Amino acid sequence: MTTKPSKTLETFPNPQPGRDYTIRIKTPEFTCLCPKTGQPDFAVMHLEYVPDQACVELKSLKLYYWSFRDEGAFHERVTNEILDDLVRATQPRFMRLTAEFLVRGGVYTTVIAEHRKDGWTAPVAVQLP
Amino acid sequence: MTTKPSKTLETFPNPQPGRDYTIRIKTPEFTCLCPKTGQPDFAVMHLEYVPDQACVELKSLKLYYWSFRDEGAFHERVTNEILDDLVRATQPRFMRLTAEFLVRGGVYTTVIAEHRKDGWTAPVAVQLP
Amino acid sequence: MTTKPSKTLETFPNPQPGRDYTIRIKTPEFTCLCPKTGQPDFAVMHLEYVPDQACVELKSLKLYYWSFRDEGAFHERVTNEILDDLVRATQPRFMRLTAEFLVRGGVYTTVIAEHRKDGWTAPVAVQLP
Amino acid sequence: MTTKPSKTLETFPNPQPGRDYTIRIKTPEFTCLCPKTGQPDFAVMHLEYVPDQACVELKSLKLYYWSFRDEGAFHERVTNEILDDLVRATQPRFMRLTAEFLVRGGVYTTVIAEHRKDGWTAPVAVQLP
Amino acid sequence: MTTKPSKTLETFPNPQPGRDYTIRIKTPEFTCLCPKTGQPDFAVMHLEYVPDQACVELKSLKLYYWSFRDEGAFHERVTNEILDDLVRATQPRFMRLTAEFLVRGGVYTTVIAEHRKDGWTAPVAVQLP
Amino acid sequence: MTTKPSKTLETFPNPQPGRDYTIRIKTPEFTCLCPKTGQPDFAVMHLEYVPDQACVELKSLKLYYWSFRDEGAFHERVTNEILDDLVRATQPRFMRLTAEFLVRGGVYTTVIAEHRKDGWTAPVAVQLP
Amino acid sequence: MTTKPSKTLETFPNPQPGRDYTIRIKTPEFTCLCPKTGQPDFAVMHLEYVPDQACVELKSLKLYYWSFRDEGAFHERVTNEILDDLVRATQPRFMRLTAEFLVRGGVYTTVIAEHRKDGWTAPVAVQLP
Amino acid sequence: MTTKPSKTLETFPNPQPGRDYTIRIKTPEFTCLCPKTGQPDFAVMHLEYVPDQACVELKSLKLYYWSFRDEGAFHERVTNEILDDLVRATQPRFMRLTAEFLVRGGVYTTVIAEHRKDGWTAPVAVQLP
Amino acid sequence: MTTKPSKTLETFPNPQPGRDYTIRIKTPEFTCLCPKTGQPDFAVMHLEYVPDQACVELKSLKLYYWSFRDEGAFHERVTNEILDDLVRATQPRFMRLTAEFLVRGGVYTTVIAEHRKDGWTAPVAVQLP
Amino acid sequence: MTTKPSKTLETFPNPQPGRDYTIRIKTPEFTCLCPKTGQPDFAVMHLEYVPDQACVELKSLKLYYWSFRDEGAFHERVTNEILDDLVRATQPRFMRLTAEFLVRGGVYTTVIAEHRKDGWTAPVAVQLP
């Protein structure tokens, strides 16, 4: 069974659209290329979102991340672009992407971007003791 | 002494209904089947709630989780369903279920769903320094 | 020097009643008996409070916890009862008791109960960066 | 694509039989049934071995572990049986199986069994500072 | 179902007496009384052994530890006594008991005692890299 | 070069009084005497503050903590007294002292006291994702 | 290829100025000299900011930190100065610098300073459960 | 400055060939392709060796690891091949390669291979207490 | 009840002199004075020994450590002296003292000294897998 | 009080030359320059030794490490050179230096070198259980 990288993000219907709930997906295997030097960069991707009508399908998410393997990508730009692609595909109520890059030149960089659907407000957070 | 899995959730009367307080129950031994591949999935279940008139009985909770051992279940759907069952059985003031699934295809997924009773608001949180 | 378990909670005058401040006392050595099976249960007790006129004396707190060694006690009930006893003895501005029970039947249970004095509000929390 | 549990352990030829080297395979998802109570038991399986002519194929190892899901199995016996099956299938120079069971009745049990091929002795261990 | 503490250690036949293998059993819930002050002491008990013809039954081990709950016991003496009782009951090839007591007077004490059967020597240890 | 304990807290001018910023100073080497038994007590001192016109000089802070080495001091009282001394010396916009005492009688105690200057309010906290 | 320390902070255009997002950059290799004793001081620098039109270029940030290697610098002053330089170069919506100095005289010091652009307010924080 | 992946391992003369000493090099950024599915695999590479006349140059080692980015490679085979390449290039007295692969199918695999020069024996290890 | 520091180390008879076993005693509260500067030094003391006819009494050990509170003591010398005192008092088969001093001048120092009784050899160590 | 870097390593007489014992000194603040790029390198230095007639004086060790601040130094060479200097100054029975460099180019390097005095053999190591 051979699979291939793909820019297509597949979704499935949210099984519980009547409730605001959270889905967290951690992928420690993101890699792309540094546009300046051509050398590989690596990151751990943390996605968390409140779905609306659609959830992102896990395997397609993995193939989507894979599609960056041979692309040049700056840290700040690629984080925002991936978030935009995921928002376009799933139209979530809320989505946050945290891209935690492995050390480069002795420096550790993390980029975090969020999207909130127009008109949606988070349920009042209950902080249990 | 033989016990069996069961969909019945037993409860006992809340010994202190006059106070909003928190009960946390962690169960690291949840397993079900992947509806697509038929292979086993595993999760750690974190339940936390503010009881109203009823508390969930621990042994019955364990047998209830056990009842999913031979069932196919998608991550997002099963988390919401378990929360619904627990809400139906205990009618809590507040309940949150965090289902932390073990890695699948290099991807770590966690689903968190909450229920709040109509008209209930959380006590103002006191954050001691 | 022999000491004995005791239900009496001794106090001493709060040395600084003009200020709302926090006292935290962790006791990893609480044990009681399960009312159903008679078997020992164990817990770590986390007490935190803002004293008013009285502070709980540490040695008497230890003897008080000891007094549960031969008593049957359900998790939810005993946490609320101990909080009630401590509130009665010290009349604090705020008090929280976290009872973190050791695993039973593969399940980890924690119960957290709070008391707030009538009319007292917590100082505005300062969250330094 | 549906897969099924299986008692068959598949192997592939050791790509470097001229060298004694180590393969470690950790599987956190073993579950079987307690023969006394019928309740599920869970374990993390740690396999480490020095292959001779054959290596165990990972997917078949996973299906093999899965085959215990509906079987009753005592901790000590099942650890020795799995080791025996793996030795029979791969005829390794050395093999060790560590079965780390999740807590039962407040007690944590681990069973470790080893097999050494007749006439094989481990290379002198080099302990670098 | 009520159970009681007991000095009787039950055993079952070693399912694999033809092999030297290791069984580790950790029990974090040991408590006895200090013979000087009468106050409770607490310990985590780590038992590890190579069985010969008999294995110690887990539930009976738990009831045996429970039997010290109301007994006065010095750290050094009780560790040696428990080892002696376990050796008498199971006649193991090798046994080690590590009693890790909780802090007393600002001091952390651990006592470790071992028994080796006459004529038994440990298999040559294989230290995989 | 011999130095001595001292109750004098020296300060230096805040280099940036135009900005509310935080200074954190952890000192793991505080010791005093228990007023009841005469035995030594130990604590880790965590000081955090927003300076106004003066900052506390580090060496003088160390000598100040040292001055408690031969003094009897109850946990609750000494924490409040040290805070009062530090407030008197530096007149900060905000100051918090956390005294984390080492275990005594199996019990872990921490005392936390705060001071806020009249009329000062904390800047709105920015919680970056 | 030889590089040199430099006080110049280079920037590049923010690829997504339409969104408030976070960039975190940790540099564990800051060193300067203590103005009193001339001895080296070391710190881990944590920078986090919400860019406006410009992002700080990583290599130039590293050379900028390097420029302090032979300069005398007090903890409180240098943290504020670096923040001021970074604000001047990037004009961010929000910026926080945490300078975590290695232990000096048994004392651990951390200084945290923030800058907020006039008129900018942080997006309402969404705290997912 | 653009760099490229390369199979060439460059070396430099061992600055201290008169002494057996250890060099450890950890590289968390190895990636190759699974020959069965074509999907990316990831590993952390731990190299440790006692050099003889040559040491491996760090940058060339990095480019060498990079050269596997588009190659299919089985875990066991690639670990042995990389060790063989490194031995050929540096002719070390001793070398060990530990390839710690990220989870695949819920299974964690590590492969460890060693090479010892003919006639070389490790210095007697000094184990300081 | 007032206690005092004391140079006298009290012992009690070894309850099991027929067996070589280990006693470990950790004391995180040692303090003395630096002979050069007069400033306090702090250490965590780790004592481990195989008793012969006598065991050291815990409370007297604590008072003995306390006796260094006002004494000047170099790290290397005081570790050896304490070991000598403990050996003189208990005549153990084997004893090791590890003095782990808190950081001074950015430097962490640990001193470890051992004593072995003439003619005593350690039992062959059994290393269970 | 101004101090300066220095290549001179001062010693003091070993207070207990009749015993083989261990001294460990960790210094997390070593920095030098990369001879290729001129950029700063950083390392944590772990020194451990069995003294003969002389011990290294801590402050002079710190000034010695400081002397590398403006020197170019390759990882492998500088570790061996520092060990040689320390051996020359103290003539120890045994000495080991572990230089743990901070990440460079995504690669973590550690170099460990040892010296053993002619004719000295380590005492038989006692491994307590």
Ligand SMILES: [Ca+2]
């Ligand atoms: Ca990683």
Ligand SMILES: [Ca+2]
């Ligand atoms: Ca992160």
Ligand SMILES: [Ca+2]
């Ligand atoms: Ca688990």
Ligand SMILES: [Ca+2]
């Ligand atoms: Ca979680």
Ligand SMILES: [Ca+2]
């Ligand atoms: Ca807890």
Ligand SMILES: [Ca+2]
């Ligand atoms: Ca284990």
Ligand SMILES: [Ca+2]
């Ligand atoms: Ca415990």
Ligand SMILES: [Ca+2]
């Ligand atoms: Ca232990």
Ligand SMILES: [Ca+2]
């Ligand atoms: Ca400490």
Ligand SMILES: [Ca+2]
């Ligand atoms: Ca604390």
Ligand SMILES: [Ca+2]
């Ligand atoms: Ca550091």
Ligand SMILES: [Ca+2]
């Ligand atoms: Ca910090």
Ligand SMILES: [Ca+2]
């Ligand atoms: Ca590893």
Ligand SMILES: [Ca+2]
């Ligand atoms: Ca240590």
Ligand SMILES: [Ca+2]
């Ligand atoms: Ca390090």
Ligand SMILES: [Ca+2]
């Ligand atoms: Ca290291």
